[in-house]
Amino acid sequence: MTRWHVASRVLAAVAGGYAVSTVAGVGLVQALPLPRADAVMAGVLSTYLVYGAAVVWCFGARTARHAWLGLLITGAFFAALGVLGGSVRS
Amino acid sequence: MKGGLRQSMAWLHTWAGLPVGWVLYFVFLTGTLGYFDSEIDQWMRPEASLPPPALSQVEGLALALARLEQVAARAPRWTVFPPSGHDVPHVTISWSTVDASGRPLRRSETLDATTGAPFRTRATGGGQTLYQLHYTLHYLPSATARWLVGICSMLMLVALVSGVITHKKILADFFTFRPRQGQRSWLDIHNLVGVTALPFHLVITYSGLVFFVFTYMAPVVDATYGRDGRDRFFDEAFRNPDIPPPVGAPAPLAPLVSLYDEAVRHWGEEPVRVASFYNPGDRNARVVFTRTHVDPVSNGGRMVFDGATGELLDRFDRRTGPMVVNHALLGLHEGLFAGPVLRWLYFLTGLLGTAMIGTGLVLWTAKRKAKLAPAGGTPPAAVRVIEHLNVGTVVGLPIGIAAYFWANRLLPVGMADRAAWEVHALFLAWLAMLALPWLRPPDRAWHDSLRLAACAYAALPVLNALTTDQHLGVTIPAGAWALAGFDLVSLATGLGFGVAAVVLRRQEVAVAAAERLPDGMPAVSGATPLPEDAAG
Numbered sequence: 001m002t003r004w005h006v007a008s009r010v011l012a013a014v015a016g017g018y019a020v021s022t023v024a025g026v027g028l029v030q031a032l033p034l035p036r037a038d039a040v041m042a043g044v045l046s047t048y049l050v051y052g053a054a055v056v057w058c059f060g061a062r063t064a065r066h067a068w069l070g071l072l073i074t075g076a077f078f079a080a081l082g083v084l085g086g087s088v089r090s
Numbered sequence: 091m092k093g094g095l096r097q098s099m100a101w102l103h104t105w106a107g108l109p110v111g112w113v114l115y116f117v118f119l120t121g122t123l124g125y126f127d128s129e130i131d132q133w134m135r136p137e138a139s140l141p142p143p144a145l146s147q148v149e150g151l152a153l154a155l156a157r158l159e160q161v162a163a164r165a166p167r168w169t170v171f172p173p174s175g176h177d178v179p180h181v182t183i184s185w186s187t188v189d190a191s192g193r194p195l196r197r198s199e200t201l202d203a204t205t206g207a208p209f210r211t212r213a214t215g216g217g218q219t220l221y222q223l224h225y226t227l228h229y230l231p232s233a234t235a236r237w238l239v240g241i242c243s244m245l246m247l248v249a250l251v252s253g254v255i256t257h258k259k260i261l262a263d264f265f266t267f268r269p270r271q272g273q274r275s276w277l278d279i280h281n282l283v284g285v286t287a288l289p290f291h292l293v294i295t296y297s298g299l300v301f302f303v304f305t306y307m308a309p310v311v312d313a314t315y316g317r318d319g320r321d322r323f324f325d326e327a328f329r330n331p332d333i334p335p336p337v338g339a340p341a342p343l344a345p346l347v348s349l350y351d352e353a354v355r356h357w358g359e360e361p362v363r364v365a366s367f368y369n370p371g372d373r374n375a376r377v378v379f380t381r382t383h384v385d386p387v388s389n390g391g392r393m394v395f396d397g398a399t400g401e402l403l404d405r406f407d408r409r410t411g412p413m414v415v416n417h418a419l420l421g422l423h424e425g426l427f428a429g430p431v432l433r434w435l436y437f438l439t440g441l442l443g444t445a446m447i448g449t450g451l452v453l454w455t456a457k458r459k460a461k462l463a464p465a466g467g468t469p470p471a472a473v474r475v476i477e478h479l480n481v482g483t484v485v486g487l488p489i490g491i492a493a494y495f496w497a498n499r500l501l502p503v504g505m506a507d508r509a510a511w512e513v514h515a516l517f518l519a520w521l522a523m524l525a526l527p528w529l530r531p532p533d534r535a536w537h538d539s540l541r542l543a544a545c546a547y548a549a550l551p552v553l554n555a556l557t558t559d560q561h562l563g564v565t566i567p568a569g570a571w572a573l574a575g576f577d578l579v580s581l582a583t584g585l586g587f588g589v590a591a592v593v594l595r596r597q598e599v600a601v602a603a604a605e606r607l608p609d610g611m612p613a614v615s616g617a618t619p620l621p622e623d624a625a626g
Binding site (some may be wrong): 021022025026029034035036037038039040041042043044045047048051052055056059060 | 095098099101102106244247248251252255296299300303304307309310311313314315323326327410411412413415416419
């Protein structure tokens with residue numbers, strides 16, 4: 001447990017968490033079968049849930065590497081959701 | 091991190107909360123006072139006639155239009171708040187105009203129902219400026235304040251969630267109180283006030299973040315609407331009424347009574363919170379009614395009328411889908427729908443939230459000082475700085491707010507920038523209280539601050555009696571409970587600070603006595619270390 005590991009987790013939580021939450025928001029907008037404005041509203045309202053969960057995850061994970069990995073997987077999941085949802089729509 | 095989940099959550103709870111604790115304390119306290127903004131407004135404007143005469147909304151609208159035709163005939167838009175219960179006791183109007191150098195400017199007036207003219211009250215920020223502090227932070231540019239409050243709120247959310255995970259035995263902790271045990275007592279109080287109103291804290295924090303969600307989470311909107319599409323999104327999402335430009339042909343406004351009756355038919359009595367008049371006096375005039383807050387989601391209702399013909403062009407009573415969630419969160423945060431009982435509950439839970447933050451800050455230093463106590467060491471500089479900030483904020487900010495009220499009564503009525511100086515008084519007094527711990531030992535600083543706070547609040551009703559004719563001897567018999575309530579709450583606040591000062595003094599006497607005990611007797615306070623998992 002070094003300072004670098006703590007710094008890595010903080011970076012993952014603050015920047016990684018924000019990135020994942022916006023990706024999740026955009027993914028939901030694409031995937032939700034709602035009018036465009038409603039989907040955006042649902043998307044932005046969900047972002048803080050994802051952000052909060054991501055921050056807790058980053059400090060609860062066993063190692064800093066796990067923290068980053070979890071964010072990557074979650075981000076990839078929502079990105080895939082967005083791409084699939086977008087292709088169904090169009 | 092080191093050890094299990096609870097340890098890492100305790101660490102996160104501490105380090106998410108501590109750096110922003112003082113800002114959060116400020117945000118929670120000034121925001122909580124906002125639940126009585128209207129009462130504070132009334133107290134700070136003793137010249138306005140009280141209690142306000144019973145005026146129907148239709149009469150209020152007529153009063154407003156008469157005044158606006160007189161002073162703002164050429165304005166492109168008028169806004170009228172007819173009287174609607176707690177929040178708007180007097181008719182309030184505003185309009186856009188330009189100042190001497192051609193810059194756009196909004197003017198507003200509160201109307202005296204008996205004369206139809208604006209009240210000539212002292213210049214004051216009132217309860218409005220006081221509660222707006224919790225997101226404007228007053229001296230900062232609005233964008234900076236918005237982001238700062240947003241970051242602090244996000245950390246608050248993280249601190250709440252990690253705090254709950256840390257105290258997984260939440261019910262057992264809730265019923266635990268170990269008095270007079272130094273930092274353990276602080277921990278128990280912190281848990282008690284935190285858990286009591288936990289749902290409130292969560293909803294207030296989350297919904298607070300929602301107010302500026304389109305700023306904080308702009309990329310989500312931009313990804314769909316493009317970088318310059320924000321306004322298009324707002325138009326679609328909030329169904330902003332389509333206002334045509336004026337044609338330039340004059341046309342009288344359709345009789346307002348028929349428009350109002352239409353609103354009553356759909357929304358019930360006292361239906362209008364805001365009436366907006368676009369292009370008044372033009373053939374393309376539009377009248378937009380926004381619905382009163384009868385429950386957390388009714389604030390989305392709106393009616394659009396053709397101002398010249400009186401024809402109803404568009405109406406929706408409630409939002410649908412995710413918009414309901416948005417409006418419900420904002421509605422719950424503002425609590426405008428709340429009646430007296432619920433309003434008091436809002437106020438008290440808001441104070442619990444403030445106390446949760448305050449005790450959390452004090453707990454941090456109490457724990458670190460307790461660790462050092464057996465060795466008799468002096469706390470490191472960082473701990474001392476934080477303790478100073480704690481004294482200066484936890485008690486100093488309430489003193490600053492008292493100074494705001496004192497300034498309202500003592501600054502000369504004709505003074506230039508009077509309203510601005512009321513707010514300066516708040517921040518100057520707070521600054522002085524922040525400086526105090528650097529001049530006095532911390533224990534003395536706590537005492538001095540608590541005593542000063544007790545006096546500052548307990549004396550407010552006296553000051554009010556000396557400077558106005560609306561003191562408790564008048565307001566209680568008259569049943570003017572907004573004004574009497576302000577004075578009574580001030581008294582109670584003063585009493586509360588006084589009790590705190592006495593309790594603190596007694597504890598110190600007990601500790602000093604314990605320290606003089608012969609060897610082998612356990613000291614009463616401070617020295618027992620916390621179990622590692624209890625708090626960061």
